[in-house]
Amino acid sequence: xxxxxxxxxxxxxxxxxxxxxxxxxxxxxxxxxxxxxxxxxxxxxxxxxxxxxxxxxxxxxxxxxxxxxxxxxxxxxxxxxxxxxxxxxxxxxxxxxxxxxxxxxxxxxxxxxxxxxxxxxxxxxxxxxxxxxxxxxxxxxxxxxxxxxxxxxxxxxxxxxxxxxxxxxxxxxxxxxxxxxxxxxxxxxxxxxxxxxxxxxxxxxxxxxxxxxxxxxxxxxxxxxxxxxxxxxxxxxxxx
Amino acid sequence: xxxxxxxxxxxxxxxxxxxxxxxxxxxxxxxxxxxxxxxxxxxxxxxxxxxxxxxxxxxxxxxxxxxxxxxxxxxxxxxxxxxxxxxxxxxxxxxxxxxxxxxxxxxxxxxxxxxxxxxxxxxxxxxxxxxxxxxxxxxxxxxxxxxxxxxxxxxxxxxxxxxxxxxxxxxxxxxxxxxxxxxxxxxxxxxxxxxxxxxxxxxxxxxxxxxxxxxxxxxxxxxxxxxxxxxxxxxxxxxx
Numbered sequence: 001x002x003x004x005x006x007x008x009x010x011x012x013x014x015x016x017x018x019x020x021x022x023x024x025x026x027x028x029x030x031x032x033x034x035x036x037x038x039x040x041x042x043x044x045x046x047x048x049x050x051x052x053x054x055x056x057x058x059x060x061x062x063x064x065x066x067x068x069x070x071x072x073x074x075x076x077x078x079x080x081x082x083x084x085x086x087x088x089x090x091x092x093x094x095x096x097x098x099x100x101x102x103x104x105x106x107x108x109x110x111x112x113x114x115x116x117x118x119x120x121x122x123x124x125x126x127x128x129x130x131x132x133x134x135x136x137x138x139x140x141x142x143x144x145x146x147x148x149x150x151x152x153x154x155x156x157x158x159x160x161x162x163x164x165x166x167x168x169x170x171x172x173x174x175x176x177x178x179x180x181x182x183x184x185x186x187x188x189x190x191x192x193x194x195x196x197x198x199x200x201x202x203x204x205x206x207x208x209x210x211x212x213x214x215x216x217x218x219x220x221x222x223x224x225x226x227x228x229x230x231x232x233x234x235x236x237x238x239x240x
Numbered sequence: 241x242x243x244x245x246x247x248x249x250x251x252x253x254x255x256x257x258x259x260x261x262x263x264x265x266x267x268x269x270x271x272x273x274x275x276x277x278x279x280x281x282x283x284x285x286x287x288x289x290x291x292x293x294x295x296x297x298x299x300x301x302x303x304x305x306x307x308x309x310x311x312x313x314x315x316x317x318x319x320x321x322x323x324x325x326x327x328x329x330x331x332x333x334x335x336x337x338x339x340x341x342x343x344x345x346x347x348x349x350x351x352x353x354x355x356x357x358x359x360x361x362x363x364x365x366x367x368x369x370x371x372x373x374x375x376x377x378x379x380x381x382x383x384x385x386x387x388x389x390x391x392x393x394x395x396x397x398x399x400x401x402x403x404x405x406x407x408x409x410x411x412x413x414x415x416x417x418x419x420x421x422x423x424x425x426x427x428x429x430x431x432x433x434x435x436x437x438x439x440x441x442x443x444x445x446x447x448x449x450x451x452x453x454x455x456x457x458x459x460x461x462x463x464x465x466x467x468x469x470x471x472x473x474x475x476x477x478x479x480x
Binding site for chain 1: 402446452462472474475478479
């Protein structure tokens with residue numbers, strides 16, 4: 001009962017974490033994988049990214065509902081939607097404009113794609129994997145907009161799971177501290193890095209590949225009885 | 241990087257849920273699977289159970305620390321410990337003796353097996369899967385002892401994940417309402433059964449095999465960055 005011939009859409013799939021998942025899903029028998037990047041630069045970089053050699057790369061700013069509907073509308077089918085598009089916390093999280101922008105991308109961006117994809121996923125009895133975070137469960141002094149957006153994603157995930165069951169399963173992964181281009185500055189800061197690793201029972205940063213088995217599990221037809229969960233892949237960070 | 245040659249101990253593995261997991265693990269190449277039942281009747285039934293044809297069936301009452309140590313001490317190695325031994329809620333949950341008994345089996349019994357297995361799991365860089373429940377997160381009017389014990393199993397799980405990381409991973413699964421010999425009374429009670437299904441987005445009772453992919457995921461070395469987590473497999477029950 002292995003899955004095959006499925007179509008995957010991974011928003012933000014040109015990035016560090018989304019790209020790792022796109023590469024893994026592309027190995028599935030007969031898979032069609034579409035990844036998106038928010039800017040021409042990300043799309044151009046992705047076309048030479050060896051991880052994405054089997055994927056179709058598209059430009060998509062998830063703030064544009066029209067663009068989201070156009071992209072999802074042109075797919076002949078859709079089995080798995082992964083909402084990996086997002087931005088990190090930043091000092092702008094403390095300004096109204098910055099806060100709104102972060103929510104518009106991370107939370108509303110996820111919502112736009114979910115809503116646009118619903119009919120196709122209902123037709124395929126497909127599923128959604130959203131990107132939550134440890135900050136769905138814990139506040140952070142450096143990113144109130146990030147944390148609020150990710151907390152919203154956790155409850156969005158549970159609510160859509162309830163609303164769209166049993167046809168469409170909706171789950172999320174909550175990555176911990178994962179090495180990626182987005183987190184290199186934190187890793188390079190010895191004070192922050194020591195504090196972070198000291199709080200991770202696994203004693204290390206995660207790698208993008210650490211997300212693969214969890215995402216495969218949630219995307220699989222074998223996890224048919226799993227819906228509405230937020231799966232931490234965090235080296236145990238949330239235990240404390 | 242498929243796992244092979246591992247030794248699994250599944251307490252309560254003669255039962256409905258533990259037996260399904262034991263059966264799945266015994267399909268892994270070179271696996272050694274030991275399951276336990278709490279009474280001679282369960283052991284005899286386990287030895288005749290086709291699901292357990294590749295497993296060794298032993299008698300173990302997890303209330304007996306000496307017996308737990310004797311059984312685990314007899315193992316040459318141990319890679320994965322699954323603590324599935326347990327009792328359901330019952331009217332006795334409302335008596336001091338019944339309450340203490342449930343805690344002694346479900347919570348202390350799990351702790352006994354974890355503590356006894358620590359050295360072997362450390363040597364193999366193994367992992368533990370405990371049995372939490374949707375009642376780790378929600379109270380129940382019919383089983384205060386059951387809910388209290390399962391709440392305890394969840395925090396025992398995250399605590400041991402911190403205490404024993406990074407060598408030993410400790411996770412739990414939280415089954416929803418599952419169709420097993422232990423739950424036939426509930427399934428046959430039309431009023432209560434309807435109430436449960438109304439709160440299960442998947443719209444059906446779970447079956448023991450629904451637990452298998454989640455247990456395989458947590459037991460796998462591919463989930464090496466996942467520890468301290470309680471994974472619901474509940475058809476979405478916990479979303480509402």
